[in-house]
Amino acid sequence: MLENAQKTDFTKRGELGAGNGGVVHLVKHKPSGYEMARKLIHLEVKPAIQIQIMRELKVLHDCSSPYIVGFYGVFCSDGEINICMENMDAGSLDLVLKKAGRIPEQILGRVSKAVILGLQYLREKHKIIHRDVKPSNILVNSRGEIKLCDFGVSGQLIDSMANSFVGTRSYMAPERLQGSRYTVLSDIWSLGLSLIEMAIGRYPIPQLTPKQIQAIFGGDGKGGMSNKDKPSNLHPDAGPRPMAIFELLDYIVNEQPPKLPRGVIFTDAFCDFVENCLMKDPKDRADLYTLGDKPFIKQSNLTQFEFAEWICNTMDLKYDMSDTASVIPSQLNE
Template identity: 25%
Template sequence: MQSLRRLLMASPPSPDSPLDAVYCVGCNLKLTLASLCPRCGGTVMFGSSSDVMGPENDIPDESEALVGTVLDRYHIELLLGTGGMGRVFLARHRDLLRRCALKILRPNLIGRDADYVGRFVAEGRAAAALVHPNVVTTHAVGETDGFHFLEMEFVAGRSLQHHLANGPPPSVSEATELILEITRGLAAAHRAGIVHRDLKPDNVMLTEQGVPKISDFGLAKLIRDQDDARLCGTPHYMAPELFLGQAAHTGSDVYALGVCYYQAICGRLPFTGTDLRNLHHEIATSDPAPVTHPTERVPMEVVSTVAHLLHKSPEHRPADADAVIPLLETVLGAIRNVGALLREAMADDNSIAFEAVENDSRWVLQASQPDGRKQRVFVELSDPDSLVSIYSTCCEAVADFDRIALERNGHMAHGSIAIRSLNGTPHFVVINTYPQATVDAEELRRSVHEVAQQADRVERELTGADIH
């Protein structure tokens, strides 16, 4: 391929130069002469392939002719994608009758490195040990007729890169939830001793239900020649120390995670150098552009967390993905829109009516009971503890009712009876709490109904009235 760099420079690179190719910085697609990637719209940059391959990339091999044939236990149906290491096919397991993604190594690459196949098999086995809802599952690693392959879970969806480039931007809260799920998958890999080395949105698949799954664990570095100065990883997602030749580590994965977080919120990359030299200088010495969202204010908790993940010194970054999880959970707890969750929870529930909203931190709902009675339910945010409290008043807490209230407390499967001061007078309430960072719409819906039902039962049993 004739590179754009040759057209722009008076002194072209040597035929063996790692820059003798043009790649998109966002999705790593190898391109013909262009200034923007036709797949994701990213800016073209020279030599930014994560596969670290040179001219051999263009050499055809036997795997090109596999569509429509049977390989081992698999019927090859369709070519899904091509990379420097090999090709990924949609296949059907002939015995289990399941669809899978079959990654087949290019046979013409094996001769470059005597240890290549052994490392590939070792990494494949390590990846197969990862069983996590946010990781693409590797089912098998094998070899037949000279073809080395990985059988992987087929994810019927698009990459995160595709969604960021073509869909509406996620809200700050949605982006945080998405990155938190990715972090949980990455943490499972780090605990298993696996470093991804090329984490980026194009290596994260989104299922049709929106669940992110990380793919291609540990494969980017397998074919790197230790005497080759070419880079491993996609440069815009590489930590500063990797440009200096340091080995990839869990902390460099954390940096890449920070770039993904920044990109999901801002819709752009933190550093945009158009060649490796300028990009390296920016990443090593400059602060990224401020974290902004196209349509909403970005809370300081998010800004500081992104800065922490993108710290230039690995010693000042979280050591691994496990250390990132509580940071993101805290952020999510601080920014989660409980009002939106409540509206989602009650959208199709005609027995619940919103009565009032106070400062987007306290909601008053009225729950209709089957016998025509009604019960008012309060949902409140607790700032110091980041808790969502759901409670409903039973009646005034007088001494004559203490024994009955305590007995009723022992029979409650969810929530409990407590005493809360209302307008200076102690009252019995039924209350339930959830962490703001993890509560979901279904939990809110169920808890509102249960609290209302229990509080109404206690009120009727103790007073016979229907005041609250």
């Protein structure tokens, strides 16, 4: 537990990223010697609200799953909430996507399976809905592990940070944008949208035109990607025009959902899986258990070693063959 921790207990090693109102640093906890990812969240709230947020976040101590990022503890210092988590050395999938250009279907099959199992765990064991599924909240490491982070365990924190979730809204399901109650089916929409983004190499709304699809996948006739085909160097027609946030949200609510282009490089099983995630009406959307039985998931046979090998090659990391690459958070209490 880090309830009585102070910032002076940590040595900062570098910045890992920023988002959702907070900056994440790689730190070393000097008393234990453990490396951690520490997220700093600055909130202008009353002390009573801060205490409530801290109390709600402690539920994370009870979350123990291979598909959920490990939690070391939370403490308050200088008006900032410090959330200390397991460091996933390959980072988030949005960073992997930037490096890779596109993420292969086989890799996304293993990612999908892990996300589904993580969402099932949160729902079954803790009655938690993630509320913010997107590539930047799916973390990976050099051991080939895939874990969810930044899920909605604290309602008070979500309310206090509402204005910082502009990026999150672009992954929200239509029913959420219209003010309906959040359910796990909304997380499934977000998963589907994230999968298309990672598969084609760009945010998929509005739907790509045939000309744009050709610009992306026509490089070698098989959808393979040379350096000159990577998104940063693609023809301007390869991506959708920038949209203002109000245009984007209106499009999500009123237009047809995006789809993976069929007949290019993606299997029908993958295309069907994504379409089951992105049904406009949540009543028509597949639930977690239906998705887990889909051919795309059943046929996903990439091993953890193969996934780790791809991640390490992509992110220029050395494959970690140890059995204890990351310290188990409970060890801090021993």
